[in-house]
Amino acid sequence: MTRNDLGDFLRAHRARLRPGDVGLASYGRRRVAGLRREEVAVLAGMNSDYYARLEQGRERSPSPQFLDAISGALRMDHEAHDHLYRLADALPTGHRTQPRETVSPGLIQLLDGYTNTPAFVLNPALDLLAANSLADALFSPFGKADNLARMTFLDPAGRGFYAQWDRTAEAVVSHLRQATGLKPHYPRLHQLVGALTDTSEEFATLWSSHTVYGKTHDTKELIHPDVGPLSLTYQSLDVRGAPGQQAVIYHAEPGSPSSQALSLLGSLNATRRREPASEQ
Incomplete structure (x- = not known):
């Protein structure tokens, strides 16, 4: 099974918010906790299909601008924002270095x-x-x-x-x-x-x-x-x-x-x- 850490992370943050938390009116019957995908897309100012592809793992190279917009829409704090960038592989390549297991x-x-x-x-x-x-x-x-x-x-x-x-x-x-x-x-x-x-x-x-x-x-x-x-x-x-x-x-x-x-x-x-x- 292919891991989709970015999608899992986005879904978890989306589930924590209610429409009233972000200034949206609630309408219709909600099948899942938290915001709908299309509501996040509206808040982030992007196409709802593009956001859905991010959560589903079908889009894996979002731009920094999109990441910032999603982070703001989902009310992420500084550390969650940085983690989002890492999951999207939007940081410099130095983070691929393996930790050293021996102590000097x-x-x-x-x-x-x-x-x-x-x-x-x-x-x-x-x-x-x-x-x-x-x-x-x-x-x-x-x-x-x-x-x-x-x-x-x-x-x-x-x-x-x-x-x-x-x-x-x-x-x-x-x-x-x-x-x-x-x-x-x-x-x-x-x-x-x-x-x-x-x-x-x-x-x-x-x-x-x-x-x-x-x-x-x-x-x-x-x-x-x-x-x-x-x-x-x-x-x-x-x-x-x-x-x-x-x-x-x-x-x-x-x-x-x-x-x-x-x-x-x-x-x-x-x-x-x-x-x-x-x-x-």
């Missing part, structure tokens, strides 16, 4: 220099490519700390670890949706999405919503079985020497209970690492 020794050394805060490196599919000691300790409740999306949806520890699991799940799916536009030819990403869609009904439902956004900073509310609640902020930084990789650094407010809990977690982790050596 210099970056690993930098991660290890963050002794009091968790730091790790992700690829666009949210695989954990490298992590410092405190990040390993932070993710220790999971059976395997290999991929943040899999850990969220498939590992039983996820629901207890993320205090706001629903919010985390939505953010994970939105990140992956954005990544499919940024890296549409990345096999690992499509393999992961396919596996999660097949095994998690909740993931499949969120994926079908076509919500897209990427965050460079936010707050994480976590519950670690060893040290209790943790309220952490994070920063995501693009690794310029390895396109597609992001370095993520978690941070607790100095002097806060979360900062004290992170210090305790680091001490517990260091003690556990010494114990096997002392027993030999």
Whole structure:
């Protein structure tokens, strides 16, 4: 079956709007939720047959002018607008570069220099490519700390670890949706999405919503079985020497209970690492 990501994306956004949302009068019986195709075409100032061909995958090279018109008609925000361009392959060809899956020794050394805060490196599919000691300790409740999306949806520890699991799940799916536009030819990403869609009904439902956004900073509310609640902020930084990789650094407010809990977690982790050596 031929994929039609652009059509799926347009239909999902069309379904979210009602005529009253865009200043149109509602008339006739509606067989589907949201706007009709011809209503979107009117709002975008284009031929309704041309718009229908876009949704059906029969037209695959819309001009930037048409994309801007459709984005405005469907009330897309900045990130959805950019994602629309990527799905229509209307961006420069550099986005076909495959992400690097190995982390440079210099970056690993930098991660290890963050002794009091968790730091790790992700690829666009949210695989954990490298992590410092405190990040390993932070993710220790999971059976395997290999991929943040899999850990969220498939590992039983996820629901207890993320205090706001629903919010985390939505953010994970939105990140992956954005990544499919940024890296549409990345096999690992499509393999992961396919596996999660097949095994998690909740993931499949969120994926079908076509919500897209990427965050460079936010707050994480976590519950670690060893040290209790943790309220952490994070920063995501693009690794310029390895396109597609992001370095993520978690941070607790100095002097806060979360900062004290992170210090305790680091001490517990260091003690556990010494114990096997002392027993030999």
